[in-house]
Amino acid sequence: MVRVLWMAAGGLALLLGVVGIVLPLLPTTPFLLLAAFCFARSSPRLEAWLLGHPRLGPPIRDWRVEGAISPRAKTLAMIAIAATFGLSLALQLPARVLWIQAATLGAVTLFILTRPNPGRGAKPGSGP
Structure with a gap:
């Protein structure tokens, strides 16, 4: 049950992050970081997909590895x-x-x- 809640939270955060790409006042990266955090607790497959995504993955990897922002x-x-x-x-x-x-x-x-x-x-x- 807890895993399902983490996955739902990750999905919602991912959705908000993607919407933030086109809505200028909605922050994208914090929601992507939250999605990766939630997916790490619910679905290693979804976390790996998000980290490996050519557009969404780099800011997450930069933050995790270096605490860096482009x-x-x-x-x-x-x-x-x-x-x-x-x-x-x-x-x-x-x-x-x-x-x-x-x-x-x-x-x-x-x-x-x-x-x-x-x-x-x-x-x-x-x-x-």
Whole structure:
């Protein structure tokens, strides 16, 4: 029964991750990481499929191996964060909401920007 719940959670996370590919404010990678986590507890076959997928697998592998986020993903995340805060400003949300949002988005930005870029097999010291 527990295995079925993990698999259902993994399927839902995968669905949300795939939807996030086309919806700019829905984060893709966190949902893919969650899907891999859930599938690791429910279906080694689905986990292997997800990790081996040519488009969905690399960000998961980068995170697992190096704790890394690609420069492209960082850029897209910064665009989404700026758009979210810009929309909040345009909607003239209350100041306390904006301050809370600014603090939260600032912390998320700091976290994302301090993650390393994936090495992609490069030798240490061979370049940036």
